[in-house]
Amino acid sequence: MNLFGGIEAGGTKFVCGFGTGPGDLTIARYPTTTPDETLDRVIGFLKNAELAAVGIGSFGPLDLHRDSPTFGRITTTPKPGWANCELAGRVQSALGVPVGFDTDVNAAALGEARWGAAQAMSDLLYLTVGTGIGGGAIVGGRLLHGLVHPEMGHIRIPHDMVRDPYPGMCPFHGDCLEGLASGPAMMRRWGKPPERLPADHPAWALEAHYLAAAVTNLSLTLSPRRIILGGGVMEQAHLFPLIRTEFARMLNGYVRHPSIEERLDAYIVAPGLAGRSGLLGALALAELALAEQAAR
């Protein structure tokens, strides 16, 4: 049985692991300091195992085009020291195995399709709602890329200035989805972090309203078979029924399908892998990279 390595590269920490799947992971966490220091630690840890391939799910933006001279890099991040940082090539040359490389949210979508809440589903959306908002997707059985990669956290949704005069906090867009509904937006609007707002606080109806608008738009655009909502804000499980109700109200019977008309509890769901969607997704990226190399 092949052993795979996974790297979940985040702006505050790198989570790495190796194993064959959710049952036998060995995990290590390193704070995100400089690229050299962080990657040395990650690579040192992964050298403890005889790996068949490694997968990386990273914060972005990233260059995902294999034919590009800057493939495998983080590109324009404002994070000091990390712009233009090479990730995939560096791990590949240090470990000498195939390396899969994608966004953290595409990795999470893949992890959920491989072992989590959307197993073997050909079309699914994973949206994370935390410090930022981001989305990954599998479309027709394959990870969604394109010109660059999706940045679903920055879509525009209706902002009811009467009900919610908070102007939004996205430095690029003000009141885009992330500007209105990320954890820090909730914190600034209400003066408390989301986990300290009681379940009956009006913050949650408003949050569900914005997230339902996002889910509506993403569902109408991608037509996923399941929508997984993860990230720190979604750990407040009471948000799920609020979002489902608001989504049904917004869609108003327009899309006719049993999954949407009768089984919303199975259409909009929590991750099956709890906090490990990203790391296990990186492991699944490693599997894919090995399979792709074998197919070449």
Place this chain on the structure above:
Amino acid sequence: MNLFGGIEAGGTKFVCGFGTGPGDLTIARYPTTTPDETLDRVIGFLKNAELAAVGIGSFGPLDLHRDSPTFGRITTTPKPGWANCELAGRVQSALGVPVGFDTDVNAAALGEARWGAAQAMSDLLYLTVGTGIGGGAIVGGRLLHGLVHPEMGHIRIPHDMVRDPYPGMCPFHGDCLEGLASGPAMMRRWGKPPERLPADHPAWALEAHYLAAAVTNLSLTLSPRRIILGGGVMEQAHLFPLIRTEFARMLNGYVRHPSIEERLDAYIVAPGLAGRSGLLGALALAELALAEQAAR
């Protein structure tokens, strides 16, 4: 050289043609009356040629799942007589050739990728803005489906009630994209059909604003390599520069790619096939159906 048939099935007319591509099409048009009458005429016309396959791009909603008992049908349309109407199976048994079947907008996207403004592009979006608004897409080289099929015309976008108190006219959603920005919405808001509003009328800045919001959301979700805007409203060519400018303003430098930063004139474009994207797309669906049958 194979001869293919194409059917663009619309709510007011069916446009059919046969040929090998844009250069040698023989075309016929029939008003959409009853399914029996309309399909008899269409099938009669297509029997004039020795066809290798037929493609159908249809108004919807449709059942596109080959393993479904209702595959190949229009499903829940409010159009009298057409709900649950079988299209693909009927054409297939009458003509005895492989039949491709997809939405009118997916067909148009495919036509533009095959012969039009996005040739050989693996990731593209086609949005039609006319009596209704609808979108089709190619993602990773394949037509976008999923649980059902996209219904991008009904996404929610910010509606500035101060600048535009018109409540929107979508019977399901009021002020969704289609409710605010379709041709009939322009007509009801301004009291004149779009083609009779002069280019300096404030209607156009507002229309560009709504369409730019839609293009922003769809671009951030699907990351297409090119966005083609077709349909009756987009025949007002002065809309294109307005939409490009507003899109760049909304995105505000967030997505870094030369196609978006430097070549917006080639990123948001008019159809290359003018009014024939749908019919030629149906022809391309026929090609695909033949290739898929050969691969089985």
